[in-house]
Amino acid sequence: MQFNLAAKDPHSKARAGTITTDHGQIQTPIFMPVGTLATVKGVHQRELTEEIDPDIILGNTYHLYLRPQIDILEKAGGLHKFMNWDRNILTDSGGYQVYSLSANRKIKEEGVKFKSHIDGSYHVFTPENVMDIQRSIGADIIMAFDECTPYPCDYDYAKRSMHMTHRWLDRCLNRLEEVPYKYDYSQTFFPIVQGSTYKDLRKQSAEYIASVGAEGNAIGGLSVGEPAEEMYAMTEVVCEVLPEDKPRYLMGVGTPINILENIALGIDMFDCVMPTRNGRNGMLFTAHGTINIKNKKWEDDFSPIDEMGITWVDTAYSKAYLRHLFSVGEMLGRQIASIHNLGFYLWLVREARKHILAGDFASWKDQMVRQMNQRL
Incomplete structure (x- = not known):
C-alpha cells in the first residue's frame, strides 16, 4: 500500500491524500459503507458502484467468520469474488463485536471466548487466529485484534486493557510473518490505538502504535457513548502523535458533523452503520x-x-x-x-x-x- 498526501488545509489539520492498493486508489478523506455480512444492507452492488461509488467498503470479521464461514469464502476465492466487488475492502478484527457481547464473553490474555449470537455456540478469538481469518477473507486492509473498552471506563481498567491490546498487537505482527497471503494480491495491516478517554493513555498508546511502523493506523474505542467533545479531544491527542505520512482511520464514526470535525483534526478514513441504520x-x-x-x-x-x-x-x-x-x-x-x-x-x-x-x-x-x- 502507498499513501501520498496531496494537500493540507491551511486553517486546520485536514488533509487530502490518495491510498493505492492492488485493488485501486482510495481518495481521502473517505467514508467506507459498512458491508457487515458481505453486503451493504439493502443496496445492490450495481447501485453501490454506479450511484454511491465508494472507493472502499468495510466487512466484518466476526460476522463473516460465523456466516457464511471461512471455508465458504476460501472456496469462493475470497470476499471480493464471493460478493462480486472488485474495489477495496477493509475488514475490522471483530474486537468491537466482542465488546458488544459483554454478557456473553470472557477476555483473557490468550484471547476472547464468546458465545455466538446466532446459535449460542462457543468460539475463541486470539490475535493469531483473527489474523488467519482475515487472511482467508482476503480484505485489502486488515485490522489488529484489540479490546474495545466501554464508556465510562475507570482508569486502571483502561490502562490494563491498553497494554493487553499492545501485547496482542505484537502477536498479530508475529503471526502475519508466518502466514502468507492467500490470494493474488497483498494485504495491509493497521494497528489500533486504545486508551479510553484518558489523554495520557491515548498518547502512550499512539506512541506505541506509531513505533510499529505500520502502513496505516487506526483509532478505536471511541463513538461508544462518550460526548462528542471527548471524542474530538482524544482524536486531537492521537493525531498529534501518529505519523503524518500514514493514513489515519477513526473506527465507527459517525454523524456527518462528527466526520467533518474529525477531518479537521487530521483523520482520513471513517466507517459507520449510521447512514443505513438510520435510513431504515x-x-x-x-x-x-x-x-x-x-x-x-x-x-x-x-x-x-x-x-x-x-x-x-x-x-x-x-x-x-x-x-x-x-x-x-x-x-x-x-x-x-x-x-x-x-x-x-x-x-x-x-x-x-x-x-x-x-x-x-x-x-x-x-x-x-x-x-x-x-x-x-
Whole structure:
C-alpha cells in the first residue's frame, strides 16, 4: 500500500491524500459503507458502484467468520469474488463485536471466548487466529485484534486493557510473518490505538502504535457513548502523535458533523452503520439538516427527496412517496433511504476533499456544521 498526501488545509489539520492498493486508489478523506455480512444492507452492488461509488467498503470479521464461514469464502476465492466487488475492502478484527457481547464473553490474555449470537455456540478469538481469518477473507486492509473498552471506563481498567491490546498487537505482527497471503494480491495491516478517554493513555498508546511502523493506523474505542467533545479531544491527542505520512482511520464514526470535525483534526478514513441504520428508520441526512420522513408534514410534499442529492433516488421520488412507503412498511422505502444516505455521506467527504485542495476547508466546514445541525 502507498499513501501520498496531496494537500493540507491551511486553517486546520485536514488533509487530502490518495491510498493505492492492488485493488485501486482510495481518495481521502473517505467514508467506507459498512458491508457487515458481505453486503451493504439493502443496496445492490450495481447501485453501490454506479450511484454511491465508494472507493472502499468495510466487512466484518466476526460476522463473516460465523456466516457464511471461512471455508465458504476460501472456496469462493475470497470476499471480493464471493460478493462480486472488485474495489477495496477493509475488514475490522471483530474486537468491537466482542465488546458488544459483554454478557456473553470472557477476555483473557490468550484471547476472547464468546458465545455466538446466532446459535449460542462457543468460539475463541486470539490475535493469531483473527489474523488467519482475515487472511482467508482476503480484505485489502486488515485490522489488529484489540479490546474495545466501554464508556465510562475507570482508569486502571483502561490502562490494563491498553497494554493487553499492545501485547496482542505484537502477536498479530508475529503471526502475519508466518502466514502468507492467500490470494493474488497483498494485504495491509493497521494497528489500533486504545486508551479510553484518558489523554495520557491515548498518547502512550499512539506512541506505541506509531513505533510499529505500520502502513496505516487506526483509532478505536471511541463513538461508544462518550460526548462528542471527548471524542474530538482524544482524536486531537492521537493525531498529534501518529505519523503524518500514514493514513489515519477513526473506527465507527459517525454523524456527518462528527466526520467533518474529525477531518479537521487530521483523520482520513471513517466507517459507520449510521447512514443505513438510520435510513431504515426514516432519518435522511442532507446538507441542510436531517429529515424524519415519517413525519406527517411530508404527507403531501411532492418535491424531490433531495434536489442536491447525487443518487438517482433523490430526484426520482418525492418526499410524499417515500413517506408513504414507510407508513405502509414497504421495504423499498428503507432501500431508498439507505441509498440516499450513503450517497450523501460520500458526497460530503468528497466535497471536504475539494475544499481541502482549494484551501478553504475550515470555513466551508463551519458553514456545513451550522446547516446540518438543523431538523427539517
